[in-house]
Amino acid sequence: MTRREEFTRWMLKHSNRSKNTIDKYAAAVVTISKELTKYSNTTIDIYSINDSMSIDSIKQIYLKIDVLREKDERGNRMYTSALEWYKKYLKEAEFISNIAKEQPSEYSVKHIKKLKGEFKIKDGMKYWNRDRSIVDKIIYIKNNECEYDNTHRYFISKATNKNYVEGHHLIQMQFQDMFEYSLDVESNIVSVCLVCHKILHLGRLEDKIKIIEKLYNLREHELKSSGLDIRLDELIELYK
Structure with missing residues (x-):
């Protein structure tokens, strides 16, 4: 299954958006990658990114490009909304991954003595x-x-x-x-x-x-x- 398909399936489960809107968001991520590659002279494939925090940087770059920012505004911010949903998807994927690393066989709590914090x-x-x-x-x-x-x-x-x-x-x-x-x-x-x-x-x-x-x-x-x-x-x- 491709990352785009995983993202689509995740949105169907976790958002209240229609299937048509979800498909548009999934396609928008591809479009943003192509347009940023074109206008920023840097090859960007958003679906290959695993770090949710990187999406904020990509969004900032996107909004600094006048033609793309205006396109997003005309489209009721569909493109930046797609980025926000993709960020949420990555954050949940990161969280599950971290738990799996800590508890490879089952998700359970750690009962440890921990020094007082600040x-x-x-x-x-x-x-x-x-x-x-x-x-x-x-x-x-x-x-x-x-x-x-x-x-x-x-x-x-x-x-x-x-x-x-x-x-x-x-x-x-x-x-x-x-x-x-x-x-x-x-x-x-x-x-x-x-x-x-x-x-x-x-x-x-x-x-x-x-x-x-x-x-x-x-x-x-x-x-x-x-x-x-x-x-x-x-x-x-x-x-x-």
Whole structure:
């Protein structure tokens, strides 16, 4: 299967665009490659590019060429839109590839002890840095489902075209000083729907406890493996 065919199939699955529009986007990528080769005097084959960040540079070059920028504007930005969708395709391909390298046989989390990261002080409060890629990995591994109740499905994310969920630090980052090791680890991050997430942050304690108990039971041993030894009653206390 060619890269163009892979891109087309990916868009059919992950976008809400019509088949006709998707075919136009796939063809537009070829057209952009030819036109950039013509006007920039550099041979460019976008379908041979594997780095998603390179697409931003290509887009900048494209928009600096007056005749191409005007053509894109007349076409309701179809060409730059095609580049944006191709970038999204490459980003997901990169993410899956990275997970496969880490876990060649199966996608699973790593339960490791990790040193505390850096933090910054703002308005007298300490804010610990977080690694967004860890959240993305957990959500991917958990198949975009709420770990408290996998029937919780409120809407489809525009960005992923999958069930919308959010990552939550079971032991919240504000309590990092209480622990020797980092809280920003896979063992401490859970995938939850937006309603469960709001309850954990803003809900009544009695409503929080039901969710905390189940998530704790799912993560207890993994937390210990990451040097985060905490009892259920101690965890609940942190949510009061």
